[in-house]
Amino acid sequence: MNEFAIFWEWLAFAARWLHVVTAIAWIGSSFYFIALDLGLRQRPELPPGAHGEEWQVHGGGFYHIQKYLVAPATLPEHLTWFKWESYATWLSGFALLAILYYAGADLYLIDRTVLDVSAPVAIGLSVASIALGWLVYDLLCKSPLGRSDTGLMLVLFAVLVAMSWGYTQIFSGRAALLHLGAFTATIMSANVFFIIIPNQKVVVADLKAGRTPAAILGQQAKQRSLHNNYLTLPVIFLMLSNHYPLAFATQHNWAIAALVFLIGVLIRHYFNSLHAGRGNPHWTWAGSVVLFIVIIWLSSEPETLDGLAEAPPSPVAEAFMASEHFPAVRDTVMGRCAMCHAAVPGWEGVRRPPKAVALDSAVEIAERAREIYLQAGVSRAMPPGNVSGLTEAERALIVTWFEEVRR
Numbered sequence: 001m002n003e004f005a006i007f008w009e010w011l012a013f014a015a016r017w018l019h020v021v022t023a024i025a026w027i028g029s030s031f032y033f034i035a036l037d038l039g040l041r042q043r044p045e046l047p048p049g050a051h052g053e054e055w056q057v058h059g060g061g062f063y064h065i066q067k068y069l070v071a072p073a074t075l076p077e078h079l080t081w082f083k084w085e086s087y088a089t090w091l092s093g094f095a096l097l098a099i100l101y102y103a104g105a106d107l108y109l110i111d112r113t114v115l116d117v118s119a120p121v122a123i124g125l126s127v128a129s130i131a132l133g134w135l136v137y138d139l140l141c142k143s144p145l146g147r148s149d150t151g152l153m154l155v156l157f158a159v160l161v162a163m164s165w166g167y168t169q170i171f172s173g174r175a176a177l178l179h180l181g182a183f184t185a186t187i188m189s190a191n192v193f194f195i196i197i198p199n200q201k202v203v204v205a206d207l208k209a210g211r212t213p214a215a216i217l218g219q220q221a222k223q224r225s226l227h228n229n230y231l232t233l234p235v236i237f238l239m240l241s242n243h244y245p246l247a248f249a250t251q252h253n254w255a256i257a258a259l260v261f262l263i264g265v266l267i268r269h270y271f272n273s274l275h276a277g278r279g280n281p282h283w284t285w286a287g288s289v290v291l292f293i294v295i296i297w298l299s300s301e302p303e304t305l306d307g308l309a310e311a312p313p314s315p316v317a318e319a320f321m322a323s324e325h326f327p328a329v330r331d332t333v334m335g336r337c338a339m340c341h342a343a344v345p346g347w348e349g350v351r352r353p354p355k356a357v358a359l360d361s362a363v364e365i366a367e368r369a370r371e372i373y374l375q376a377g378v379s380r381a382m383p384p385g386n387v388s389g390l391t392e393a394e395r396a397l398i399v400t401w402f403e404e405v406r407r
Helices: 003-038 084-102 105-109 119-142 149-168 173-208 215-243 253-275 283-298 315-321 326-336 362-367 369-378 392-405
Strands: 050-058 061-068
Touching: 003 061, 003 084, 003 215, 003 253, 003 369, 084 105, 084 119, 084 173, 105 119, 105 173, 119 149, 119 173, 149 173, 149 215, 149 253, 173 215, 173 253, 215 253, 253 283, 315 362, 315 369, 315 392, 326 362, 326 369, 326 392, 362 369, 369 392
Parallel strands: none
Antiparallel strands: 050 061
């Protein structure tokens, strides 16, 4: 048994598990504090410097919360910081990006019908684009444009649309939407690391030194926190998009991603308005539904999926194709899997190949050797319910083929 392939698969699972858990912690605390901030109430008896207060009930007890817009007159001994949720989410996400897309660049990151580059070049473009995104965003926020929340958000949306289109011109569709999510999530986490927490630390240091903290520090942190609030829902969609080929494997995937940002803004506007006591703008839900219908319509024109078969096989794929077992494996996969995993699926009710994986060519089968080994050889995940009747002898053949080549 190829222990390394199995170990790598579990490593990816562990990284994904950690990423989901930390993201839940970060998003949960972010949503909570935005709702708390918008729900604050003012009254004459508040302590000096207090901006508002709120009473909450949860877990059988009552909580009395007061917010100071800059800082209280005296600093309490115990102060809870919210930062590691953000840092751990980004670190685990980048680890998952490296495990899946960098280590598997030839399969997941690169589409040679889009841009024929080597794995190191593709990885370099990935890292550079993610870092550049934060630099451009930070400069825009610190520019005179940053004084206008509306103007800044419009320019940032234009940047995200441009990056959405740009990524589809460099990477595979699956990697393009994933990278747009990483691009946006990096901005969000960097906001915490470079602006929100440092500004709060300056405020704490000023208080300890007996100085009055500058109000601009809190204003900057609040602006970045607001941006994070509006970007959260689109990022979640983009991170999940790699499981849905109608999102990433269509001609208009970049436009779908752009519309998702608008849907996210509309939904957050509804909840922000509700929490702030500014009414229930139900029109935001109608707008979201209309945009989602447009997304469904845009996804109806499929992306050409036979490009990889026309491209020359990678060195790894050539090794699998040179195996004496390959002809039998190829016939098995085409007979048991290609009725669904084909550019034009023949199985009733299947309109697109699952996960945009087409196994109706020798090159594609060789390129997907590791996935076939894990999904149909070592495990029984494929075919679903063994509907095509893949035999134990055929599964053993797949295992033998993969392990002899990767020995």
